[in-house]
Amino acid sequence: MKIGVIGFGRLGKLLVRNISQDASVAVFDINIDTDLVSSMGAKSVCLEEVCKSKILILCVPISKISEVANQIKDHITPDTLIIDVCSVKVYPMEELTKRLPENIQILGTHPMFGPDSAAKSLYGCKIVLCPERVSDKVLKDIQGYLESHGLKVIVSTAHEHDEQIAQTLILTHTIGRTLMDMNSMEMEIDTKGYRRLLKILETVENDSVQLFNDMNKYNPYAKKMRSSLSHSLSKVLASVEE
Known part of the structure; x- marks a missing residue:
């Protein structure tokens, strides 16, 4: 089967490297290293x-x-399966459903790993599937393929995904970005707790600011998380200043 990939960034490279072991893969990107592909x-x-x-x-x-959906809508053929890998799900599912023909199948996914965490293997990594407009057979086949490669598959609605990811991924990135802004670094006099805290930097320092901003802008539950974090931090700081 021929699988196409649009986008050859850090995650795109990771997926192409793994998928090309099982299928014929075609890649498109505006700026692309053909030799690397x-x-x-x-x-x-x-x-x-x-x-x-x-x-x-x-x-x-x-x-x-939305821009990419508009670019491909007149070129894709009926029953094509469109898969996105965004770290939010409500927004891309709405945009793809609105902009692509009704005879196109749509499956939202969020690989809960990246080039750093899955550099050696995808085995044991999580991936979330958010069925939007996809047949039961196709969904079952995709899930079976992923599980056969050792991935843990979680099936969820787009809203369930975004609500939980705001409390996990976006919160982690927010704390990580805060540590980066504070220039937090390894010190000779430290604690195990501090070293564990610095581990968050390994999660976020290689990801772009655009990803952080997009997650906060397009996840409908991110603002609530930020308000909760701000309120709790203010309350904790106020308790030591009394």
């Missing part, structure tokens, strides 16, 4: 060509989903 066992193609794939994975920033 070839070294991963894939092929660099134009937008029209990648849209001929029966499975098309969109590895693009959250803020680019």
